Amino acid sequence: MPDALIQPDDTSLAPVPVYRPHLGVEVHQAVDGALDAGWLGMGRLSQQFEDEIDRFLELDGRHAVATNSCTEALALAANLIGLQPGDEVIAPSFTYVAGHQAITRTGASIVFCDVEPDTLCIDPAQVEKLITPATKAILAVDYLGLPCKLDELMEIADRHGLRIIEDAAHAFGSRSDGRMIGSFGDITCFSFGPVKTITTLEGGAIITRDPTDVQALHELRMLGIDSDTDARYRNQRNWDFDVVRQGFRCHLGSVPAAIGLAQLGLIHEFIANRQDYCRAYDRGLRDLPGVRLFDTDWTGVAPYIYVIRVRDDEERGRLIAHLKERGISTGIHFLGAHNFTFYADSRRGDLSVTEQATGQVLTLPLHSYMDEATIDRVVQAIRGFYDDETRSGVLAEAVAVHA
Structure with missing residues (x-):
């Protein structure tokens, strides 16, 4: 970012x-190994990276889906919850524009909300004042690594039938009341960009509370193809497939996944x-x-x-x-x-x-x-x-x- x-x-x-960024001997060895394996696209290493994210974040019934950036993870989240023109998403103005851009490219509109003076995270009290019948979601952003008040925001969202996309680009590895960010809440997006705490050079991940979303996310990140991910996780291609939805091309390849695995070993x-x-x-x-x-x-x-x-x-x-x-x-x-x-x-x-x-x-x-x-x-x-x-x-x- x-x-x-x-x-x-x-x-x-x-x-x-x-x-x-720390790019020590572990990273160089991981890159060499990935290149020597000869499978450069999304593959077995991509799945291993996702599995290690699951383990590190102490996910229970949730699963990380890796992407080529946090921006694309946020865009998949916006698509997953069905944002469209006429919808509004309440979001802090005090954040990087990636989240805003991910939302507005669906045609939905941003409603800018203030932040709390102590944490500079979105202010739940101000969020509630901005809700209208057009409101469909809240973009909650963790700042510096400090978690936002997600529990309060979830209560507001539940009362009004809203979804929450948590932009946790700053907070990979942070805890809130003892719980790892990503292990609770609605939808959480992480960044593994060039300057983040761990890097895959460029990369991100999305996690949802609904296990059935994983298949939808696999389709969304790979051109809407229904059965491509499982084959690629075996370092194979599937030549008999269907396209079941509008999709994008924002998966994470084997070389960046290998870098991510090396970085996770030092997290x-x-x-x-x-x-x-x-x-x-x-x-x-x-x-x-x-x-x-x-x-x-x-x-x-x-x-x-x-x-x-x-x-x-x-x-x-x-x-x-x-x-x-x-x-x-x-x-x-x-x-x-x-x-x-x-x-x-x-x-x-x-x-x-x-x-x-x-x-x-x-x-x-x-x-x-x-x-x-x-x-x-x-x-x-x-x-x-x-x-x-x-x-x-x-x-x-x-x-x-x-x-």
Whole structure:
């Protein structure tokens, strides 16, 4: 998933990227093995990857269906629940546009909803205010790895006869009340894109609570063909088949599946060290005036990114420039989708929290196997910025304005 990234100007400094996927010897060996097997399309390795996702996510009666991206998983979800022109889906504006695009390509419309100030996940209370007879679904997004209030959203959905598509692109491996994201709820979509906690280079998965949906998803992701998946899982082709529905071509091939299997072998380590890095950031930044951190100790969270909030867009711009000069890249997760030209006419509720958050959030470097020196370099650079702001009087003025 592409994001707004700011790269350093000073090439004399060793750059610290926002993302750095771990592609160690395990991945190279997995790719070599997949290539040597000679079956490059969806095949036995694709099924093994799905089975390992099932095991990791502690699925009981559910099954992952792998796709070539999370966007396509979201699009399959929108198709699966029958979205069409005239339908409305309530969704946060504060998220990446992939979910919105997956919905609007069915002809359905987005209704933009605000997020909660503490988590920046969709606000259930605001969702209920936006429901009309045209509402067919809710798009719930997990932010950073923090789970949204899915249980509350499910209660709302049950009362109004709605479906919920959970965009868990940030939350592969996170838990909510002890349950793995994906093991409960309605429909859950994950991302294994180039910069996610685990990667298949490009890839995603969709999980539903209805086991009978798996066959429909197999057909949807492979051109509407009724009996292709089982044959391909055996590294074979089926030459006697029927086309039973409009379908797409968004399956996951053997080479990316092999990469995913290698990454899954390290997932517990990835999550544990990323939790440690987030806690280190928290310790180093907690006392800074004007810097707001998320209220979590990261237990049960599989952090995809680490985000701080500053006072406003002007302060963020100065901090971005300060870090850029020191070779530290940053990102912005997210812009408000309601401000995009394509969605200018979309219905919306009050978006005051979203409007504020889009001018405050700043993504710091976070990747598996960072070292303490890198985290300390980022922390000290941010602390140095606020020391400079204090000395120049800018900080005191900002405090007075925001008091």
